Amino acid sequence: MPIYPLPQFESDVKQLQEDDRKLYESMKAPKTVVVRFGSLKMIGEFPFEGSVKPGCGSKLVVKTFRGTELGEMLTSTCPNSGCSKSVSRQDMLQYIENSGGKDYPFFTEGKAVRLATKEDLDAQAAIEQSKHELKARARAVVARMGIDVKIVEVEPILGGERITAFYLSEHRLELHHVARELSQEFHQRVDMRQVGARDEARLTADYEKCGQYCCCKSFLKVLRPVSMKAAKTQKATLEPLKISGRCGRLMCCLRYEEQTYDDLKARLPRRKTRVGTPEGDGTVIDGQILTQLVLVELDDLDPSGHFKTVAVPVEELAPPKNQIMPPRPAPSLGPPDRRRPGPGIAGPARADRGPRPAGAPAPSTEFPPAVNTRPAEKPVSDARPQQRPAAGRDRPGSPLPPRGGSGAARQDRPPHQTGVQRGPATNPTTPPESGPDKRPDGEVVFDHEGNEINPGSSNSHDGARRRRRRRRGGGGSGGGGGSGSGGGTGSPPA
Numbered sequence: 001m002p003i004y005p006l007p008q009f010e011s012d013v014k015q016l017q018e019d020d021r022k023l024y025e026s027m028k029a030p031k032t033v034v035v036r037f038g039s040l041k042m043i044g045e046f047p048f049e050g051s052v053k054p055g056c057g058s059k060l061v062v063k064t065f066r067g068t069e070l071g072e073m074l075t076s077t078c079p080n081s082g083c084s085k086s087v088s089r090q091d092m093l094q095y096i097e098n099s100g101g102k103d104y105p106f107f108t109e110g111k112a113v114r115l116a117t118k119e120d121l122d123a124q125a126a127i128e129q130s131k132h133e134l135k136a137r138a139r140a141v142v143a144r145m146g147i148d149v150k151i152v153e154v155e156p157i158l159g160g161e162r163i164t165a166f167y168l169s170e171h172r173l174e175l176h177h178v179a180r181e182l183s184q185e186f187h188q189r190v191d192m193r194q195v196g197a198r199d200e201a202r203l204t205a206d207y208e209k210c211g212q213y214c215c216c217k218s219f220l221k222v223l224r225p226v227s228m229k230a231a232k233t234q235k236a237t238l239e240p241l242k243i244s245g246r247c248g249r250l251m252c253c254l255r256y257e258e259q260t261y262d263d264l265k266a267r268l269p270r271r272k273t274r275v276g277t278p279e280g281d282g283t284v285i286d287g288q289i290l291t292q293l294v295l296v297e298l299d300d301l302d303p304s305g306h307f308k309t310v311a312v313p314v315e316e317l318a319p320p321k322n323q324i325m326p327p328r329p330a331p332s333l334g335p336p337d338r339r340r341p342g343p344g345i346a347g348p349a350r351a352d353r354g355p356r357p358a359g360a361p362a363p364s365t366e367f368p369p370a371v372n373t374r375p376a377e378k379p380v381s382d383a384r385p386q387q388r389p390a391a392g393r394d395r396p397g398s399p400l401p402p403r404g405g406s407g408a409a410r411q412d413r414p415p416h417q418t419g420v421q422r423g424p425a426t427n428p429t430t431p432p433e434s435g436p437d438k439r440p441d442g443e444v445v446f447d448h449e450g451n452e453i454n455p456g457s458s459n460s461h462d463g464a465r466r467r468r469r470r471r472r473g474g475g476g477s478g479g480g481g482g483s484g485s486g487g488g489t490g491s492p493p494a
Helices: 007-026 089-098 118-145 176-186 197-204 228-234 258-267 458-472
Strands: 032-037 042-047 059-063 068-076 111-115 150-156 162-168 189-195 274-277 280-288 293-298 309-313 443-446
Touching: 032 059, 059 118, 068 118, 118 150, 118 162, 118 176, 150 197, 162 176, 162 197, 176 189, 189 197, 228 258, 274 293, 274 309
Parallel strands: 162 189
Antiparallel strands: 032 042, 032 068, 042 111, 059 068, 059 111, 150 162, 274 280, 280 293, 293 309
16 A cells, blocks of 8 residues: 655654754753763763764763773763753752762763763673673683682673672682683683672663563662561561562562551551441451551441441541440350250250150260279288399300309399298397387388388388389389499499
């Protein structure tokens, strides 16, 4: 389909072009320009000399502290600049102060040389294409040296004065020897610069989950830390995938709305406070920050006997008439046929039970008496049970000497007794009448080794101590004499 030019449209375009030409000729060249340069998008204000009038977005060849490189003009600070979007120097300095102050990457040591030519743009494009190869070679050198660092980006500049290598490491390292090796590899001066996780995302990331270009790579210059409090306030969930950015840290955009959320949250009443609503007084249960709604539990119950809750806008809240909650009846727990009977409460009759027979006693609500299920204790016999066979050192035919410290045979001990002898006491060392603990019937008790136990002597105390040790689970007093009744080890064999 052929396109026919419209006379009116053509005349309007010619008039606009003539007006723009006259306006451009009337303007003066800017004295200073604001330029963005480098992979980290640093900002600099450099003087400009020449009769050319660059505009926003123009490519300039600038000389910075790193050398000659290509930059992009953002604006000019001269009132008579060639662009209508220029700002004054005072406005620019105020913007820098509000955006981070001393932390803002702003430089004034440099100069804008000229507008970039076609040859300059082609050379910069070739440099951009060589970055991947330079990064691979730098990583190979670091791997060969066995240093635990990650080369994030390698940036050459237009003039070829130096190459900047950005690396990521968890520790502070002095990599002068690595810089020397890379200088020999690239035949240029190499500067090593350590960056963090956020700067790594600024160098390598592109788009975020919101669909926009990463803030750290487009306009955000000062990467301030983000608190978890902001994430808890703004997000309903703290899932790391939803609150983390490309760098693995909390998203920087959480700081943009933090002040707004704090102001909206300050308008909401706190929980468990008394408020007045159009439907009556109540207690605050919860609130929503963005919708500015407050969930209130009213003092009065609904007709069904349940608690009544309403969502009220914060603008409709008023001071309560009663600062103290009035007493109210207990809420209904549901239909009676669904209530579970407890102790002492007769539940509803069920169809599967059938009617109660005439004259049958009513079911008792008392608990049945406790039944002792412990086994009966065995009767104590006077006869001593049969002795177990000896084990270990005491076994007959054992190559090891028996226990007892010196290894001598225990021939001097009295034989074991098999019962309890009743009658007058025959202990020659203690009179029958001595001791306040003498039993009235004159009973004499022997231990398992045949020694007589007198309640008034020290043997009874030794036996009591041994019995207490056995109850606690410990061994007997198996000392050097070997007379203990437990896990005593005795003295080593001679």
